[in-house]
Amino acid sequence: MKYRVSLLPEYNRKRLNNKKKLEKIKVLALAVLMVLLVLMLVVIGMRMFAEKKLDEAQALNNEYAQKVAELEQFRAINANLQQKVQLIESIQIDEPALANFLATISNLNNAGISIDTIDCMDWKTSRNCTITGKANSREQYIDFENTLKGIEGVTSVACTSYTSGAGTTDGLAMFTVNIVCSGGSAVVVTTEATTAATTAAE
Missing domain, CATH: 1.20.5 (Single alpha-helices involved in coiled-coils or other helix-helix interfaces)
Known part of the structure; x- marks a missing residue:
């Protein structure tokens, strides 16, 4: 060991x-x-x-x-x-002036504006046309109205109804505007509608 x-x-x-x-x-x-x-x-x-x-x-x-x-x-x-x-x-178009007018309206491209109806039933007698539609805002409606006033042959544009979109489902304002072209007579606007138009233009 x-x-x-x-x-x-x-x-x-x-x-x-x-x-x-x-x-x-x-x-x-x-x-x-x-x-x-x-x-x-x-x-x-x-x-x-x-x-x-x-x-x-x-x-x-x-x-x-x-x-x-x-x-x-x-x-x-x-x-x-x-x-x-x-x-x-x-719309049944039987007048060139109406056809040109509607073609101009159809080519408008104002932001925030949606046209629902165009009523030209009184065109022959008064050269009146009523447009109803919706607007995203009051300012965009005013721009649309100014565009209508700038169309050749349009003598007057009157807002006969403007309802705010507040509280609605889509939030869009509804408007009705009357347009008179050359040779026609202006539509009679009620006091209530005038107030609505004035409010929309503020």
Whole structure:
């Protein structure tokens, strides 16, 4: 049987043992740090990947929302055009002046204005035409009225009815406007309608 005998003093022997333990602890700590570093890099990489995918999804969502908005705009334009075509086709035109007038009305493109009906039943006798429609705002109706006044041959434009859109489902104001062309006589506007027209013009 062999025995190992340390010739080092007791103090040096303990010091050497402590040094070896410290080195083992350092190695273990370094290994733990390496593992933590790898985990941190993995987490950072996953976060960057997730953020990239999120940005791509957000960009795709924005593009989709833009296309939906454009589609809705095109639908609104198409509906407005179809409405104008139906209005023109629903009226029996037997006078060139009326045909030209309606063609001018159908080509108007005032923002926020939707024409519902055009009544030209009194055209032959009075050159009168009544338009009913909706407006997004009072200012847009005023712009529409000024546009009507600028049409060649129009001698007068009178708002006979204007109802605010406040409290309604769609929030749109409803209006009725009477137009008189050359050779016609102006419509008689009631006090109530005059007040409504004045309110709309304020």
